[in-house]
Amino acid sequence: MSISDTTFALRTAQPLLTEDAALTALCGALEPIASIPGFGLTYQSAEGLLSHVYGAAATDQCGEAMKFDLDDSGSAVLLYYREPDSPVGKLLETTIRSVLQRLEVERREKLLMDELGSNWESLEAIYEISADILRFGDVKEALQRLLNRFSSLQEGLEAGLFLTRGGRLVPLVSNKKELSPLEWGDLGVLERPIRENRAIVLNDRRAESRRPGSAPWDEAKRIAAVPITARQKVIGFLAVWRHDQVFEFGAPFCRLLEAITCSASMLLESDRLNRTMRENERLAQEIEIASSIQQTLLFGNPPRNVQGVTIASFSAASQRIDGDFHDFLKHKARCLDVLIGDVMGKGIAAALLGAATKNQFLRAVANLAIRSNETPSPDAIVRRAAGRIEDQLIALDRFVTLCYARFDFDRGMLEFVDCGHTGIILHRKQTGETLFLRGDDLPIGAMPGFTCTQQSCLILQGDSFLMFSDGVTETRSPDGEFFGEERLLDCVRAWSSLGPAILLDEIRKRTAVFSGGQPRTDDFTCIALTVLLGDDERPVARTDREFRCDPEVLADFREWTTGIGATVPDGGLDADAVSQLELACTEAFVNCVTHGSDNDGREPVHATALVHRHYITVELRHKGREFDPLEIPDPAFDGSRDSGFGTYIIFHLADEVKYRRDGDINLISISIMRKKVP
């Protein structure tokens, strides 16, 4: 048998038929044909066979050629024999076709099984590696471990993980020698795919493209690289390379490389989050320290024993630390200074500056008082304190806004200096007006050469004052809108008749609702003072009456309320006061009927009118269900609801309202100034 008698050859671009096993199978199938006299069969590696066949064709030693295309990828069988029309030739051709088809099926099955096996191995490897690296606290150590474990899967594999830092690519870990930082341009063929967040695999690099350069893989025969991403951005890449051609970087290997890169991304991101968390913990600690500074050094407690005045204050620290501060200084029984301020900036530095500023004010008051033996004026105090801190504030590039106010209730005078702070809201019951009292001085430290001007305003009975930090008006809604001054003025109008504590509580609740429950971003400070109508005064007249708890008696009840003033010898109430008292008391009486009664009106309403020098108080007592007017929602001002107006009317008309529950008795008292200031 000679190869020149009957020759077949296999030529393929795919590896399936270059393997001896496949060639053996094919030749085995051809054995019966080859045993026919005149034909012979030999086989060897496909490479040798092909060169032999082509050599024979070139010297025209072979007969006609037949080519069998296996598929579109170019796999083919080339068959030569000397007699073109020989029946044996036809048989040979048919046999080869069927054998090749069977081989193709087997090849696909094998590929599928290999892939399934590789995937399973990859998953196993990743699981093992991930579980292992979790034990390492340091991300670099964990990544080194990850890379070592991965590269050990394929002998001779070199690997390096690079991260982008300051426009360069810095090696974080590698499995062999230490690597040097690279510029993007050093990546060569890897640059574009990495920048575009694509993986790249180069299996057979030609000799001419393997030139020495800065990158460790420049002379490698096989390279693969996968980008590392975090939050949709490429932050580095993992590259593997070989200087030999052992172990091709096939599909299963590439999938494993991608999975390992994904693990590395997760490790890096997890490390970043951990560091952020630690930073947040540090910040939380700072907030706690600053909050403690604020509570102990920056916020004073309001005095409780100022006769005829009720005072309340409320402070809440924000998530960020601001330099809000406030304090109260009582000079005489009914003379009180209130200082409220805010240092520009955040953090412990601002809190400490706030404490220092407050301290300078306390020292200024003491020093000036010793010198003059009199209570120093607010503007003198502000000037002295400002003189001591101004230079330091300018040097630190900070400034302080503040308002220093003196409430002298005996003189009936408010004197204040407002250095770029929020102003003071005054709600005057006697006129019904609500307005801002402001000064126009610059914050301390804003400009050299601080000056200030003292403002003043009368204090009348029933007046309510609100001092606040900008955190109140700058509370933001989820849409970013500010709570603003107008809403704050509305709060003061609506709730000041119920006293400072309830007013501040309502401001706090309403700003919280307005912000949609978001955490505060700014410190929140409010101080409210109300000059009482005169609790300690003895009434000049008193009348008592009992009414059936029934709307039918409303006409009687109103006649009684409007007649109260007539019993007073010195002229009673003016017309506006009578109208307001009539309407507010009617609403309170209807509340007794609507909300208070469980027993068909059998329990009477006890009404008491106390006429004082400047005001009248009507007190209604009624046994019934607990009814808290503060729980009633605001009415619908668009007219969509009929109810809810009663309580609103009482709060707005009365100069002072008190509600309490005494056993099973509801008690509401409504006070109105007898003479309204025109």
Add this chain to the structure above:
Amino acid sequence: MQLTIEKIETVTVVVIPGTTLDASNTKGFKGEVASLLTSGAHVIFDLRNLKFVDSSGLGAMLSSLRQINSLGGDLKLCAMNKPVRALIELVRMHRVFEIFNTREEALRSFGLVVPDAAQA
């Protein structure tokens, strides 16, 4: 409560009797108004007699406005005294009701040609 009702062309003018509209008489008032409700009615409440209205009375007027509007009609108020006006403004209902100083102005707002009371 017996309302005084005048029909002037297409407009029904309701004069509320008595000097008060409060929790003691709003139930009767609502019942009387309900009998006037027709589709597309043009109604004026003439409040000239009222000296006192409380939140119940205000609620009754709001309820009437909503019912009349829901039937495609309209309700306007006129001739209110100072305390009633003060209450309406306190609770901001002057933005909800159309309010006229005189009955003639209210009638004209419904498109009627009416001379001023002083000229008539």
